[in-house]
Amino acid sequence: MNSLLQQLQPYPFARLREAMQGLEAPAGMTPVPLHIGEPKHATPKVVTDALAASLSELAAYPLTAGLPELRRACADWLRRRYDGLSLDADTEILPVLGSREALFAFIQTVLDPVAGEEKPVVISPNPFYQIYEGATLLGGGEIYFADCPAPKFNPDWRSIGEDVWRRTKAVVVCSPNNPSGSVLQLEDWREIFELQDRYGFVIASDECYSEIYFDGNKPIGCLQAAAELGRSNKGLVMFTSLSKRSNVPGLRSGFVAGDAALLKDFLLYRTYHGSAMSLPVQRASIAAWNDEQHVIENRRLYQEKFAKVIPILQQKFQVKTPDASFYVWLKIPDGDDLAFARMLWQQAAIQVLPGRFLARDGRHGNPGQGYVRIALVADVETCVKAAKTIVALYQGGEA
Structure with a gap:
């Protein structure tokens, strides 16, 4: 077996299961799973209708580059969403099987370790989505973490030394951030771009939560930021997905967009990797990207939950x-x-994710420790009831 597999750490949910071994929820209580970011809102009819209407196309092999109609739908969505952003649907957009597998594969295509030389570095925010780390390690690289301290929870890029930047091949950005929900502003992007100009790394921007926002404050995307700052998309690739936007995590559909040269090589990799999206899923994805009404309703439901829960x-x-x-x-x-998560499970069957499982120890300890991530994915009533229970059970007093 590949010895690099031994470097991988257990996934956060596996660590949670281990931490909860032997602990029972109260008898008769139904578990309330707020620990995992799996959307629970209804799948839009526009998506299921398109999927059902195209099932006969399962008989055909799909192309890895996807249907031209799908790439155009993605380009059209980018233009509508990001104030006229214009990308070439043939060279700057590539359908993928969700942002997770694309991020995992892309990071490995960027790394090029050479025997006898220092390992190439991928810089990740901390806390972070564990795919970034796994892809780096299996690609023969070294992961380096930029802690995301309160109150903004944005990565502290300036804490990273010259010796690390010199070896850096890729920087992963997650905005909106998982788990904090923080969003980078234009000046934050300017800072990252200045570092990119100095050190020449690739930016991989994970933007899968971009459509769940509040008070009309649309998160700015990396490609939009580059355009507003008068830059090209050289060395820049964004990753997005329908999972959260359209409540279809099981569809496994998203796309990447950006630097045509990087995507050309990424397409070559994916052709060998067997990552083509089935035609029915492509048809359903076209319908999803072309429809905004279901996204507006989806966002309204989340806004209602936060307005009541916070x-x-x-x-x-x-x-x-x-x-x-x-x-x-x-x-x-x-x-x-961790004790807080255990208490909620044992006393109320509520599942939340300890923040320590989403981070690694940094210069100032584990930046996730002392926080829990609560995913408001259940219906409004369930989320409100869970919030009231959490408040009633917590005995530590007001923070």
Whole structure:
């Protein structure tokens, strides 16, 4: 077996299961799973109708580059969403099987370790989505973390030394951020672009939560930021997905967009990798990207949940609505996120994810410790009831 597999750490949910072994929820209580970011809103009819209407196309092999109609639908969506952003649908857009597999594959295509030389570096925010780390390690690289401290929870790029930047081949950006929901502003992007100009790394921008935002404050995307700052998309690739936007995590559909030269090589890799999207899924994806009404309703439901849940939690905790995403990044005043998660499970069958499982130890300890991630993916009533229970059970007093 590939010895690099031994470097991989257990996934956060596996660590949670292990931490909960032997602990039972109260008898008769139905588990309330708020620990995993799996959308629970109804799948849009426009998507299921398109999928059902094209099932006969399962008899055909799809092309890895996808249907021209799908790439055009993605380009049209980018133009509508990002203030006229214009990309070439033939060379700057590539359909993928969700952002997760694309991020995993792309990072490995960027790395080029050479025997006897220092390992190439991928810089990741911390806390982080564990795919970034796994892809780096299996690609023969070294992962380096930029802690995301309160109150903004944006990566502290300036804490990274010259010796690390010199070896850096890729920087992963996650905005809106998982788990904090923070969003990079134009000046934050300017800072990253200046570092890119100095050190020549590729930017991989994970933007899968971009359509869940509040008060009309649309998160700016990396390609939009580059355009507004008068830059090309050289060395820049964004990753997005229908999973959160359209409530279809099982469809496994998204796309990447950006630097045509990088995507040309990425397409070659994917052709060998067997990553072509089935034609019915492509047809359903076209319908999803072309329809915005279901996204507006989806966003309204999340807005309603946050509007009701946050005031309840504020009775005992210092917490605010995130810039975007469907996560509450809740600070536990006594700092013991794992004990808090265990207490909620044992007393109320509520499942939340300890923040320590989403991060690695950095210069100042584990930046996820002392927080829990709560995914408001259940219906409004369930989320509100869970928030009231959390407040009633917490005995630590107001933060």
